[in-house]
Amino acid sequence: MARTGTQMLLLVVALTATAAAISGASASSIPEEVPPYNPLEHDSLHAKHFDGGEHNAQFDHEAFLGPDESKKFDTLTPEESRRRLGLIVDRIDEDKDGLVTLPELKNWIAYTQRRYIEEDVGRLWRQHNPENNNTISWDSYRKTVYGFMDDLSSEEREQEENGISYKSLLKRDRNRWAAADKDLDDNLTREEFTAFLHPEEHPSMKAVVLQETFSDLDKDNDGKISVDEYIGDMYRSAGDEDVEPEWVANERESFSEHRDLDKDGYLNEEEVRQWIAPNDFDHSEAEAKHLLFEADADHDEKLTKEEVLDKYDVFVGSQATDFGEALARHDEF
Ligand SMILES: *[C@@H]1O[C@H](CO)[C@@H](O)[C@H](O)[C@H]1NC(C)=O
Ligand SMILES: *[C@@H]1O[C@H](CO)[C@@H](O)[C@H](O)[C@H]1NC(C)=O
Ligand SMILES: [Ca+2]
Numbered sequence: 001m002a003r004t005g006t007q008m009l010l011l012v013v014a015l016t017a018t019a020a021a022i023s024g025a026s027a028s029s030i031p032e033e034v035p036p037y038n039p040l041e042h043d044s045l046h047a048k049h050f051d052g053g054e055h056n057a058q059f060d061h062e063a064f065l066g067p068d069e070s071k072k073f074d075t076l077t078p079e080e081s082r083r084r085l086g087l088i089v090d091r092i093d094e095d096k097d098g099l100v101t102l103p104e105l106k107n108w109i110a111y112t113q114r115r116y117i118e119e120d121v122g123r124l125w126r127q128h129n130p131e132n133n134n135t136i137s138w139d140s141y142r143k144t145v146y147g148f149m150d151d152l153s154s155e156e157r158e159q160e161e162n163g164i165s166y167k168s169l170l171k172r173d174r175n176r177w178a179a180a181d182k183d184l185d186d187n188l189t190r191e192e193f194t195a196f197l198h199p200e201e202h203p204s205m206k207a208v209v210l211q212e213t214f215s216d217l218d219k220d221n222d223g224k225i226s227v228d229e230y231i232g233d234m235y236r237s238a239g240d241e242d243v244e245p246e247w248v249a250n251e252r253e254s255f256s257e258h259r260d261l262d263k264d265g266y267l268n269e270e271e272v273r274q275w276i277a278p279n280d281f282d283h284s285e286a287e288a289k290h291l292l293f294e295a296d297a298d299h300d301e302k303l304t305k306e307e308v309l310d311k312y313d314v315f316v317g318s319q320a321t322d323f324g325e326a327l328a329r330h331d332e333f
Helices: 005-026 039-049 057-065 067-074 078-092 102-128 138-151 154-158 166-180 190-197 203-217 227-232 246-259 269-276 283-295 305-310 319-332
Strands: 135-137 187-189
Touching: 057 067, 057 102, 057 283, 067 102, 078 102, 078 305, 102 138, 102 190, 102 283, 135 138, 138 166, 138 187, 154 166, 166 190, 166 203, 187 190, 203 269, 227 246, 246 269, 283 305
Parallel strands: none
Antiparallel strands: 135 187
């Protein structure tokens, strides 16, 4: 399956959001045994979304419900999950004509996204700023999130897993902090902190997001993205397979035909920018179109409640899905 612009953007969004969430989580777990941040987990996000080239339904669930709600749905029975989805469909249907249109779906997705960002920022603001000052200073943020590094040797700080080390994470946060700090006092207001945590929503953060994505991809730090770095980001051969899956071959072709615009065999920053964030890209609209396409059984470009409920697994999760995943994972234990 070819990776679309939508999926790539979702990936970037998920990555940045998760990095922030992890930074947040680490504040309370300054550790000896438990590292506050496992660099491997960071990278496994890539793998998760594109595992074996399959589209991961969790990304759609999170876009439709928001990450918090989506986790709740994962614990419900299929019946309860469908019942609640029915109630949500009534809310999405703004003009109450019994049909969900593309604009209605798009508004809903944009709303869940805003709601999630507000909750997430609120949670991390309280955590990093318990005295509720007007701003958070870099020094205080660094201490709570990366203070544990003071006790590490420089080898430990620089030790890489999949090209990511604590040192590089600190550097990434520092750069992003500076980009979010509009008035250049090195302290972030709540608004600036929002841009720091969710840069995907802020035009002024585009350059720093591009830079982070580029250096994630550029494993050998030579300033350009080879086709293997491009593929390696989505797919790691298990080692014992001689034949690449077809979708990997398709991605190679798409690299040279659509991504490598100047045909020099590598992606430069501009080519990566074109790929991850085309100028006119609207995340909510792209996701709404995708969901509509998946559920619109009679192809009239509107969804009845029945059409949505028939495809409830596309929109929301349930215990049944989780159970299936648990079974699939069983091998590893
Ligand atoms: C809040 O203000 C106090 C007093 O100035 C300061 O010690 C503390 O570090 C500040 N907290 C943050 C998160 O910047
Ligand atoms: C930034 O925050 C620190 C710590 O709270 C404070 O001492 C300093 O005065 C602040 N700087 C500005 C320019 O507000
Ligand atoms: Ca500031």
